[in-house]
Amino acid sequence: MDGHQSPETIEVETQILDVVNKFLVREVEPHVMALEHADEYPADMVEGMKEFGLFGSIIPEEYGGVGLNVTTYAKIVERVTESWMSLSGIFNSHLIMANAVMRFGTEEQKRTWLPKFATGDVRGGLALTEPNCGTDLQAIRTSAKRDGNEYVINGTKTWISNGIHGSCFALLVKTDTEIEPRHKGMSLFIAPKGEGFTASRKLEKLGYKGIDSAELVFEDYRLSADHLIGGTEGMGLKHAMGGLELGRINVAARGVGVAKRALDLAVAYAQQRETFGQPIAQHQSIQIKLADMATKLESSRHLTRAAAEALDAGERCDMEAGMAKLMATETALFNATESMRIHGAYGYSKEFEIERLYRDAPLLCIGEGTNELQRIIIARQLVARNPI
Numbered sequence: 001m002d003g004h005q006s007p008e009t010i011e012v013e014t015q016i017l018d019v020v021n022k023f024l025v026r027e028v029e030p031h032v033m034a035l036e037h038a039d040e041y042p043a044d045m046v047e048g049m050k051e052f053g054l055f056g057s058i059i060p061e062e063y064g065g066v067g068l069n070v071t072t073y074a075k076i077v078e079r080v081t082e083s084w085m086s087l088s089g090i091f092n093s094h095l096i097m098a099n100a101v102m103r104f105g106t107e108e109q110k111r112t113w114l115p116k117f118a119t120g121d122v123r124g125g126l127a128l129t130e131p132n133c134g135t136d137l138q139a140i141r142t143s144a145k146r147d148g149n150e151y152v153i154n155g156t157k158t159w160i161s162n163g164i165h166g167s168c169f170a171l172l173v174k175t176d177t178e179i180e181p182r183h184k185g186m187s188l189f190i191a192p193k194g195e196g197f198t199a200s201r202k203l204e205k206l207g208y209k210g211i212d213s214a215e216l217v218f219e220d221y222r223l224s225a226d227h228l229i230g231g232t233e234g235m236g237l238k239h240a241m242g243g244l245e246l247g248r249i250n251v252a253a254r255g256v257g258v259a260k261r262a263l264d265l266a267v268a269y270a271q272q273r274e275t276f277g278q279p280i281a282q283h284q285s286i287q288i289k290l291a292d293m294a295t296k297l298e299s300s301r302h303l304t305r306a307a308a309e310a311l312d313a314g315e316r317c318d319m320e321a322g323m324a325k326l327m328a329t330e331t332a333l334f335n336a337t338e339s340m341r342i343h344g345a346y347g348y349s350k351e352f353e354i355e356r357l358y359r360d361a362p363l364l365c366i367g368e369g370t371n372e373l374q375r376i377i378i379a380r381q382l383v384a385r386n387p388i
Contacts, residue, residue, distance in 0.1 A: 013072045019052055020076055024083040032084045036356055039209040041165055045087060049120065054091050056118025058246075059098055063114035070246065071308040074253040078304075081257025082264075085360045086210035088257070092250045093125030093161040096243045097170040100126075100188060104230045104239045113168075113190060124166030126247075127157040127191070127216055128240055135373055137172065137237060138182040142218060144173040144189065151175070151189070151228070153196075153221040163199045163214025168192040171218075172240050175233045186236035188229045196221030207359030245307075245317055247368040248325040252304040255328030255364050259300060262335035262357050263293045266342045273344075286342060293335045300328035319381035326374040329364035336361040 027048050035042050049055060058073050059065025068076075073095075080088040098117040101109055116122035133139040142155025153173055160169065169191050176185030191197065199214045225231075229239055267290060270281035280286045303324040310317035336357040340347035347354045365371045 009069070009072075013068075013075065016066075016068070016072065017075060017079060020054075020079055023048055023052065024080065028083050028087060033353070036084070036086070036209045037350065039204075041212060042087060042090075042210055043165075046090060046120070046165075049087075049091060053118070055094055055120030055123055056098075057091070058095055059102065059114050059118045063102075063110055064118040065114065066118075069308075069312045070249060071305065071312055074249055074304055074308040077250050077253035078257040078260070078301075081254045082261045084210070085254055085258060086208055088250075088254055089161050089208065089211045091120075091123075092247075092254075094120075094123045094166070095250075096126050096247050097124055097168070099243045099246050100170045100229060100239050101190065103242055104188075104235070105190075106231050108226070109190065109229065117168075122168050122192070123162065124168040125160060125162040125170075126240070126243070127160050127163075127169040127171045129157060129159050131156060131158050135370060137240065138186070140172060140174060140186070142171075142173045143177060144175050144187065144223075146175070146225075147222075149225050150222050151225065153189075153191075153218045153223060155218050157216040157218075159203060159213050160216050161211060161213055163216055164202055164212035169216070170229070170240075172236050175236075179234075183237040184234045186240075187233045188236040188239040189223055190227045190229060191221075191223060194221070206362070207356065208363050244368060245311055245321045248321040248374075249304065249307050249311060251364055251368045252300070252307065252321070252324035252328040255325070255330075255332040255361075256297065256301050256304055258332035258357050258361050258364065259293070259297045259328065259335040262332070262339040262354065262361075263290070263297055265354055265357075266290060266293065266335075266339040269343055269346075280342070289338045289342060293338055296327075296331040296334060300324070300331045303327050319378050319385070322369075322374040322377045322381075325368060326371050326378070329361075329371060332357075332364050333361040 028045055053066045056065035057068045061067040077088050098114060101113050128137055130140050144151040144153045171189045171191035173187055173189060174185050175187040179185040196219050198217050200217045201215050203213045203215060205213060270286050271279050273280050307317050307320040307324040310320050340354050340358050343352060343354050346352050
């Protein structure tokens with residue numbers, strides 16, 4: 001798949017992936033188990049990611065970022081996730097917020113916010129989901145009412161990544177609650193924390209530990225009009241959905257990372273564990289599992305790279321991103337489950353890494369649009385692209 005990249009791009013990519021790999025091996029992997037079990041925010045690791053520019057990885061150089069393409073970014077996400085999926089979420093959610101400003105913000109908004117996002121000094125995520133609203137974003141209730149040169153915002157968001165430790169969010173609201181169709185009344189704001197904006201509580205999760213998922217509450221929270229992304233009301237759903245292709249590609253890349261780690265652990269364990277006088281890797285039942293895991297992994301990786309390259313080329317890729325997300329996340333769940341079964345009782349032990357992958361993988365099938373929704377998107381695009 002790298003044949004689409006120039007030699008210079010490949011060289012830069014190789015250097016960056018080498019830096020990321022060394023950081024993960026030295027600074028992350030020795031501490032993951034303790035942080036995971038304590039559900040502790042990895043503050044030192046975040047500082048390390050800030051130092052080598054990970055929070056600005058896809059932000060253009062003119063705005064202080066590294067200016068990487070999506071293909072290289074997806075490979076970084078995959079590698080980070082192999083070590084600890086939670087760590088990838090800290091910069092993924094942040095970069096989806098940055099991407100909304102990159103694609104749809106005014107030039108003044110780009111020059112004001114992107115350099116701050118690139119350093120990681122101001123970081124956060126995407127505040128879309130509400131207690132009674134997930135897939136159907138048009139059902140949100142958080143409202144923003146114009147008051148002179150300001151908007152007064154009231155409402156609640158939930159399951160927001162980086163909600164506690166983040167300081168700024170791309171916030172989806174209703175600026176017109178009466179208009180039909182409903183999406184014409186939605187707007188997206190750059191919303192830094194301040195008076196009237198609180199993270200009310202950290203939400204406990206089955207997996208995806210370390211990264212904070214929070215409920216955000218807005219009570220007469222005021223924002224000046226220059227925080228409205230793009231400067232025009234009614235474009236919020238388009239702006240939010242515009243980042244979902246990137247979001248689905250990075251979730252697909254996370255799926256590849258989890259699937260690869262689960263396979264690697266299974267291959268290693270199957271050669272160490274013996275039953276009936278031979279390593280279990282010699283048993284056909286285990287061999288069949290390993291073969292299926294490896295084949296699904298390679299399929300997922302190719303779909304993810306293809307979607308990333310399409311996005312880099314400026315091509316429409318909602319179907320491709322949906323396919324990648326669907327395949328890679330289902331593979332993550334499949335590989336984590338099969339790897340646990342290969343590990344036997346040890347796979348169920350908290351002293352082994354596989355139980356973490358088993359808890360993390362289901363989230364990938366839900367986030368950035370459920371896999372049921374991905375199937376609908378894929379089918380609709382198939383029909384739309386092939387009319388008779």
